[in-house]
Amino acid sequence: xxxxxxxxxxxxxxxxxxxxxxxxxxxxxxxxxxxxxxxxxxxxxxxxxxxxxxxxxxxxxxxxxxxxxxxxxxxxxxxxxxxxxxxxxxxxxxxxxxxxxxxxxxxxxxxxxxxxxxxxxxxxxxxxxxxxxxxxxxxxxxxxxxxxxxxxxxxxxxxxxxxxxxxxxxxxxxxxxxxxxxxxxxxxxxxxxxxxxxxxxxxxxxxxxxxxxxxxxxxxxxxxxxxxxxxxxxxxxxxxxxxxxxxxxxxxxxxxxxxxxxxxxxxxxxxxxxxxxxxxxxxxxxxxxxxxxxxxxxxxxxxxxxxxxxxxxxxxxxxxxxxxxxxxxx
Amino acid sequence: xxxxxxxxxxxxxxxxxxxxxxxxxxxxxxxxxxxxxxxxxxxxxxxxxxxxxxxxxxxxxxxxxxxxxxxxxxxxxxxxxxxxxxxxxxxxxxxxxxxxxxxxxxxxxxxxxxxxxxxxxxxxxxxxxxxxxxxxxxxxxxxxxxxxxxxxxxxxxxxxxxxxxxxxxxxxxxxxxxxxxxxxxxxxxxxxxxxxxxxxxxxxxxxxxxxxxxxxxxxxxxxxxxxxxxxxxxxxxxxxxxxxxxxxxxxxxxxxxxxxxxxxxxxxxxxxxxxxxxxxxxxxxxxxxxxxxxxxxxxxxxxxxxxxxxxxxxxxxxxxxxxxxxxxxx
Numbered sequence: 001x002x003x004x005x006x007x008x009x010x011x012x013x014x015x016x017x018x019x020x021x022x023x024x025x026x027x028x029x030x031x032x033x034x035x036x037x038x039x040x041x042x043x044x045x046x047x048x049x050x051x052x053x054x055x056x057x058x059x060x061x062x063x064x065x066x067x068x069x070x071x072x073x074x075x076x077x078x079x080x081x082x083x084x085x086x087x088x089x090x091x092x093x094x095x096x097x098x099x100x101x102x103x104x105x106x107x108x109x110x111x112x113x114x115x116x117x118x119x120x121x122x123x124x125x126x127x128x129x130x131x132x133x134x135x136x137x138x139x140x141x142x143x144x145x146x147x148x149x150x151x152x153x154x155x156x157x158x159x160x161x162x163x164x165x166x167x168x169x170x171x172x173x174x175x176x177x178x179x180x181x182x183x184x185x186x187x188x189x190x191x192x193x194x195x196x197x198x199x200x201x202x203x204x205x206x207x208x209x210x211x212x213x214x215x216x217x218x219x220x221x222x223x224x225x226x227x228x229x230x231x232x233x234x235x236x237x238x239x240x241x242x243x244x245x246x247x248x249x250x251x252x253x254x255x256x257x258x259x260x261x262x263x264x265x266x267x268x269x270x271x272x273x274x275x276x277x278x279x280x281x282x283x284x285x286x287x288x289x290x291x292x293x294x295x296x297x298x299x300x301x302x303x304x305x306x307x308x309x310x311x312x313x314x315x316x317x318x319x320x321x322x323x324x325x326x327x328x329x330x
Numbered sequence: 331x332x333x334x335x336x337x338x339x340x341x342x343x344x345x346x347x348x349x350x351x352x353x354x355x356x357x358x359x360x361x362x363x364x365x366x367x368x369x370x371x372x373x374x375x376x377x378x379x380x381x382x383x384x385x386x387x388x389x390x391x392x393x394x395x396x397x398x399x400x401x402x403x404x405x406x407x408x409x410x411x412x413x414x415x416x417x418x419x420x421x422x423x424x425x426x427x428x429x430x431x432x433x434x435x436x437x438x439x440x441x442x443x444x445x446x447x448x449x450x451x452x453x454x455x456x457x458x459x460x461x462x463x464x465x466x467x468x469x470x471x472x473x474x475x476x477x478x479x480x481x482x483x484x485x486x487x488x489x490x491x492x493x494x495x496x497x498x499x500x501x502x503x504x505x506x507x508x509x510x511x512x513x514x515x516x517x518x519x520x521x522x523x524x525x526x527x528x529x530x531x532x533x534x535x536x537x538x539x540x541x542x543x544x545x546x547x548x549x550x551x552x553x554x555x556x557x558x559x560x561x562x563x564x565x566x567x568x569x570x571x572x573x574x575x576x577x578x579x580x581x582x583x584x585x586x587x588x589x590x591x592x593x594x595x596x597x598x599x600x601x602x603x604x605x606x607x608x609x610x611x612x613x614x615x616x617x618x619x620x621x622x623x624x625x626x627x628x629x630x631x632x633x634x635x636x637x638x639x640x641x642x643x644x645x646x647x648x649x650x651x652x653x654x655x656x657x658x659x660x
Contacts, residue, residue, distance in 0.1 A: 016419075018426075019647055052396065052423045052645055055385035066382065085415040085441070089346075093382045096348075111415070312647070315382055317349055 005073040005289040007150035010061025011134040012079030013113040014086045018053040020118045035127045035189045043130040056313040057093035060156045063314040067282025069098040070320035076100040082133040086112035123270030138164035148179040157188035160196040182210045187218035204238040215245045253294045262298030265306025275314025279304035335403040335619040337480035340391025341464040342409030343443040344416045348383040350448040365457045365519045373460040386643040387423035390486045393644040397612025399428040400650035406430040412463040416442035453600030468494035478509040487518035490526040512540045517548035534568040545575045583624045592628030595636025605644025609634035
């Protein structure tokens with residue numbers, strides 16, 4: 001028996017999303033498609049240079065939690081905001097989606113994290129994240145009862161950027177495993193993988209993490225190879241199973257010698273890729289907690305990712321439960 | 331010679347937009363399609379009950395200023411925010427659109443205004459506005475040089491809700507007229523008209539306002555008649571010209587005995603009507619400052635309104651100049 005299907009842990013971030021052309025990224029030294037970490041001064045500079053924007057709650061694992069809840073499953077979230085206007089917005093949105101969220105907020109300083117996301121005409125998003133309050137997430141924020149009560153714990157590799165969040169994750173994984181639960185992670189970003197490659201591999205090889213989500217760029221970064229085949233072969237030995245997303249080429253689930261290829265959703269126009277990987281994980285995790293086959297888990301992931309890239313921002317305003325039912329997947 | 335084509339004056343509001351069904355409006359006593367004024371307690375209550383939302387800068391005249399700038403014209407804006415996170419967002423968005431905005435911000439108390447906007451499945455928006463910092467806009471906020479330097483001043487009837495903004499408007503109109511400029515207003519909302527009917531009529535009949543924008547509900551409310559024909563006839567005598575929008579039935583421009591009917595844009599799916607009237611005004615005012623015929627002004631209004639109702643939120647992320655050129659109107 002479990003109270004929650006999925007517990008997600010990650011940086012609690014409000015997204016500030018605007019459009020730009022590719023030249024803007026080059027002129028401002030923004031690595032395209034990546035999560036660029038920035039300090040408060042650069043945050044102000046980029047905001048000045050940014051076009052008119054919209055704001056929406058985001059954060060990788062937060063988006064996944066919202067997606068799991070949108071499928072109708074029970075989700076919880078750990079993440080740090082401040083008691084300020086952006087924090088109020090963040091808390092509202094994730095709770096209003098039905099996600100249990102009770103992490104103690106900071107008293108306004110540092111402020112709630114924000115990511116300035118620039119979306120180029122091809123729909124690709126380039127993120128510039130000021131971590132603010134997220135820097136303070138630590139082991140004291142682990143709500144042990146929720147960990148024990150969650151079938152799956154899922155966290156983002158991005159949590160290796162703040163200083164103490166990794167301690168929270170190791171503590172959480174130990175509690176989860178002691179309660180007979182599974183733990184999963186996303187590798188988050190190729191540059192994040194580059195920063196923490198050895199630690200991520202250790203998490204997998206030590207069994208701290210049972211299964212892993214990655215896109216092909218992150219996987220190739222993890223194993224420092226130019227060959228996806230080589231990387232997939234290595235991944236087979238490093239976790240119980242792995243889920244590798246490949247944008248318009250769909251996704252691959254590997255488990256031991258098994259390889260399951262999953263088709264992508266057909267999408268006419270990619271508006272904004274923000275949240276694609278997060279919503280894929282939401283669909284997959286939802287299916288997994290419902291006992292579906294790995295292929296069907298992947299299909300639910302594709303469905304959710306296909307929907308989110310046709311809108312601006314990473315939080316769907318339509319019901320994934322309804323979409324999954326219409327597609328005959330649930 | 332003028333430095334600005336259009337100066338817009340209005341409540342500076344961040345929109346918090348979510349979807350709901352019609353029953354939600356009934357259960358929560360929200361008048362559908364209207365701007366419902368709320369206090370801070372009701373603001374918190376409705377926010378608790380609201381689904382996941384997105385945030386975007388809004389405010390009726392602010393949306394119009396952003397639209398005018400998006401057409402490539404020179405716009406300025408007067409409106410009151412606070413120095414808080416929502417105020418920073420507001421200031422950023424309107425300036426990033428190219429609008430001159432220099433109204434002195436409050437020091438955080440009361441906070442920047444927000445409107446919780448509930449969008450029903452038919453696309454209609456129902457607004458719930460906490461005015462916050464907007465309550466402090468007053469005659470000291472009138473930047474006289476900008477008024478003199480603006481070909482047209484445009485303000486919203488909503489400014490009769492805060493206590494001192496009407497003084498700012500009367501002061502502005504006097505300066506504008508002394509400089510040989512024109513002054514226009516929108517009636518804003520049928521219930522707003524009901525609150526300030528006599529004052530709005532006095533503004534028109536005294537020549538404080540040269541021309542007026544209204545939708546048919548506002549016009550009918552203004553003249554307390556059930557007949558649009560009767561209301562239009564009355565309007566002919568009360569202003570130099572009047573522009574009456576009728577949603578999917580297009581719009582009508584009247585000037586003396588003249589009547590110009592303007593077709594609506596063809597729109598397949600109305601996503602969210604937020605900002606429709608504001609963007610209509612933007613297109614019309616842009617055309618007017620460029621010396622186009624009233625019919626072409628109306629067509630530009632229809633174009634802009636037709637675009638904004640196909641997206642969530644009142645600020646277009648695409649260029650109206652480009653859209654106007656593609657449509658062959660500019």
